[in-house]
Amino acid sequence: MNVMERHKFVVGLLMQQNRATVAELAQATGASEMTIRRDLEVLESRGALRRVRGGAVSSLPGGVEPPYAIRAMSGAQAKERLARAVVELLTDGETVALDTGTTAVAVAKAMSDRQFTVAPLSLHAAFALSAHPGIQLVMPGGQVRPEELSFYGHAPVQTFKDLCFDTFILGCCGVDPVQGATAYNLEDVQVKRAAVASAQRVILVATADKIGRAALGRICTMEEIALVVTDAPADSPAVEALRDRGVEVVHPADD
Incomplete structure (x- = not known):
């Protein structure tokens, strides 16, 4: 190494x-x-x-979101595989809201040869998208969290109230069949909720460590999510619990 x-x-x-x-x-x-x-x-x-x-x-104490720089160092290949699986579910020409986080940045990079209108919820994703000629960027604006570079406050919430998207690609800190999709930062939760409400379809993408966990702030219920893309084992109890609730679970193809 x-x-x-x-x-x-x-x-x-x-x-x-x-x-x-x-x-x-x-x-x-x-x-x-x-x-x-x-x-x-x-x-x-x-x-x-x-x-x-x-x-x-x-x-890191329990119940605290790891810093962005630490999360960016972990599981890069797994996130790239998930990102490719998510982008394959999209159709050129779609309007897409793209969440914050390191997995969302991987999704942004995987959009390189596609054509979408994308509203990223963070500057990290916006920077990655700005290099793609087929991407039209819509910036929600607002205040920006240090390091995470996610938008928060009234401006992004209002933006998502005023716009309609085909798909919201939702990242989260935890996804549980009962608690739904959750996140640690409550300011981020408000923006994510607005993005969920603005979209006709919500695709949740989560690495295996997020499945079966719950963070402090509830973003949405599982009934509001069209499908979950994850690399958690298909026969794991957490994935089976999601399926028992009627959730469609998609796994990335093997490389």
Whole structure:
């Protein structure tokens, strides 16, 4: 693994199991323990973890959304596969509202050779879309959250009240068959709700770790979602619970 790959691996592992030893990380990555210690020092300086004797632990308390930079380091290939699956569900010429988050940015990048009118809920997605000649951008405006670069406040909510979209591609922090789609930041939740109401169809895209979880703010119920695109195993209890509620679940094709 190169440096970036190791950093992504370490962050992803700590997000899954909360703690790892230097020896464990060295064995998993093929790097020396000295190299791993340097990696941990760098990642601690970025707020991605906290070093402890013999290893590192996650620096994130429960119930808190990980910072954007940390999420961007985790699961890039999985998000790209999900993004391709989502874009395949769209028809050229559609009007699309595109949510915030790292998976949404992957969707924006996957739209490179397609033709859509897109209203992105974040500047990260807008920057990715701006490079595509077939994309017409509609900016919802409003205040911008630091780092996340998502729009919030009255302006984006009003924009989605005034416009009608064919599809809203919804990202979330958790999706649960009973609680529905949820997110941590309550200001983001208000904008997402407005986008849901503005769209004829809602496609929820979520990595496996989001399925079966619930965050603080409820965005919408499962009945408001047309389908869920996820890489969670088809036979997992969480996915089966969604299907039991009548939710259509789509999995990305194998590469």
